[in-house]
Amino acid sequence: MNVLLAVDNVRVARQLEAGLLKAGHCVEFAETGRKRIFLAAIETYDAIIWNRNLPGRIAGIGVVSTLRSSSSEIPILLISEPAAASERERDQIDGRADRDDDPAQFAELLAWLDVLIGPPRGWSPDAGQRYESLRSGNRERIRAQTRLEETESMLAQVQRLSETESWWWNIETGEISPALKAGAMFRILAEGSPKQTISGLLDAMHSDDRARVSAVISAAIEERQDFDVQFRIVDEDAVRHFRTVGERRRNESGDPYYLCSSMDVTGRERRKEALRRAEAEIAHLARVHALGKFTSSIVHEVNQPLSAIVTYGTAALHWLHRDHPDVDEASIAMNRIIRDATRARDVVTRIRRLSKNGLPQKSRFSIAEIIEETLTLLARDLHTRHITIEYAVSHALPEVSGDRVQIQQVLINLILNAIEALEAVHSQIRAITVLAETVNAGQLRVVVRDNGPGVAHDARERLFEPFFSTKDEGLGMGLSICRSIIQAHNGALALLSTEEPGAAFEFVLPVTQTA
Template sequence: MQMEIANQMQAEEALRDRERELSLLVDMVPSHLWRLTPEGEPTFFNRRMTDFLGLDVPDTDKPGMSRLDVLISTVLHPQDAVEFGETLRNSLATGVPFSLKYRLRRTDGLYRWMSSRAEPLRDHTGRIVQWYGLCHDIDDLVTAQEALHDRERELSLLVDMVPSNLWRLTPQGETTLVNKRMADFLGMDLDDTQQLAVVFDTIFHPDDAGEVEAVLGSCLRTGERFSMKYRLRRSDGVYRWMSGRAEPLRDEDGNIVQWFGLCHDIDDQMHAEDALRRAYDKLAQATQAASLAELSASIAHEVNQPLAAIVANSHACYRWLSATPPNVERAKITAERITRDANSAADVVSRVRALFRRTPHARSPEDVNRLTSEVCQLMVDEAAAKNVRIRTELAPDLPSVALDRVQIQQVLVNLIRNGVEAIEAADDSQHVLQILSCFDGPDAVRIEVRDDGTGFKDAERVFEPFFTTKPHGMGMGLAICRSIIESHGGRLWMANNEMRGATVAFKLPLAASETP
């Protein structure tokens, strides 16, 4: 009997030690732990919870109120109290686990967000004997999330205010986001992400869709920056020109995680530039026609006078020689007049030829590459209007050349324009005009203009004045270019390429001579 009592006392002591150990462990848990009766009355708070609330279970005893109601009315945020009570009572009635986020008042009066869960403990018959719950302090997380959401809303507002169409792609090219401005332009729902892929397959102009797909696909594969001009269809069906750009966003390992792009509406600018080009072409044609008409009138006026005198003196000479007897002395005088008038006509022709000669101008050292780049930049829009891209390969470290800047610019403009027109006339051209610079021996530099157009059919005559294959050309362009280059002591030549197209090249000596 004494043995049984001793064993029982040892068992009870071991149980009390176990309870103290469990109680210590419960108080060490970095969360609020609590226990409820099946009816929802609190029976236990761990130390962390009592320290947070500033009260323990006995402190919730108030006449005429349940402990649960006291807790709800004193420690729950007023905006969360009703939902907490309804959700907890529903779990107590149905046995469904309790889960909710709410705000608890700390002992200093501040409310902090909690994430709470509770599970029922059942006996062998399935009857709920009590509820165990815990709640984690997530106030810092909620505050950070709210700050992040506020930042996202602010950034979203800023994105929608940007006066450009903004969009985002996956690394595979799938559209995942457009800003409000672009959604309004396309006439689509900003929140309908499934509509994005459908819309983006139909918004490009049929003439641009293939090139956009090819260029963008190449950028997605290589990671190179996307940049091009294309036409987008507005919600009313009107296509407008856009200048589009896109840059990849990479992670720490250099992998592309997404693409961000934007496009500016440049339709008005494109139409204005097109109108300006048309006006410039018309003005050039009118100026050319006026100059030619003035030249023709001047030539006719100047040549007619000596020709009329030659005709009159010829008749007079004939009469003097036909007289009986012939008046040889008078005929000799008239013949001398004919010679004088013929020389006057020759002088008129010489003056006309002088119109196409270049007199020496002041020359200064110039960077040939920079001059070439400036002309290419000047001509890029004119070339693009005819679907031609200008590609340059300029040798580095070329020395300066003494030249007339305006005249060499005139040569380059003429050669580039001829190349662009040749490419435009070819059906299967690659639409690329190449401009190259390099050394030509130790004392000269060479510039080449290569096209893949139709080539020269009459290569022997291309430098003849007034010879042209263009319907509205004067045939003076290449002749004037050769005259300018030769006046610099250089040489200009052309050759048809082996495969297709032609190359026009000229070289300039480093110590350029001046020839009239």
């Protein structure tokens, strides 16, 4: 048989040649691993012995892949230097090479050559049969191997396309490993990473996420549950978001492990972030627009204490300039100046807060306080329009958690809508009722009701659509913004259907759990 010996190490090559010649084979040499030589070799030779580390690569396992993709079934033996022992072991476990031998073990190597390409001469029919069956078994194995490789590469492509990566997590040892080699969405799952452990993964996370993720997975282990968690991986200043689900399983020996799948949701998170910004921007514009509608109230709210300050200041001077200055009376006037200056400053602070642009900020606050503040801000407008306010708010209401400015914006929008609706009312008292109460223990309910003309039947469905307005100068954004704000606070906003004339809008918010 003709054997191609693609081995550059002269010592090894000579030894092999001697052995092969002795066994009656013909031997030719190739010293570099060029693909052309290799493909030509398939036509010419009965077997190939290829050095894994042959210069000019095609080296190593690439030979086998190229060979299999050429659909040739020519037997191939990979040999390698002892230094590459670990690599050799791996490829053999994977079944990628027919045989991968230490060149020192020539006897065994030659025996394998016998099995793969048959004895060179003087072979008995019995040996021939054995050889044939081995060879066809080998063919089967190669086919199965090819199918497996195809499936694996397809799965890898699916992973890449769906931006997911699957990995195992050995709970006992803490080791994690990619389920498919082609993965490595996380750097630490990439081949050769020294930190393939769950704590290595936690280290790679954004520091703000670590404690939370650690708590989630510890709880999952404790409760023998699956888990679903999202975190950010920081990789050379780039931040990527991953949603990871872990399914608890057991191996053959009954030890639990997690099969995890991580999906790159960075794009989705970025879009969400952009949307949040755009929404905040629109909400801000709408707030400024709404502020413009009650400037007379605002001006009044600031002017009133300022006028009072002037009056008390004059009085204080008066008490001090008397022949016998009355310090007590002057002090009283001074205290009133301070009180009113504080009031004016508070109004300005509130207006500034409402007119400021920025992303939502979470805090805990009292809804009663916001309602009162809002009614104070709107007081002048309510007064000049002869609107009476009925106000039923319990001060013992639990706090809500969320963005204070946004919730106030909802109240302002609802009350402004009520004020605008009441413009159509001339024959009776104009009234707005604001009610706040706890319902179902965990929820807070706020209702803004007016006795205006109410909402036309065909408009009921469309009220919350952006840009829907029945007003000549309406933006139509008020209710749509209100609804998205309330929804972002895990609540709900709706128009109530009432028997009474007028309109009533209700929003319900979850109440902050007091720890």
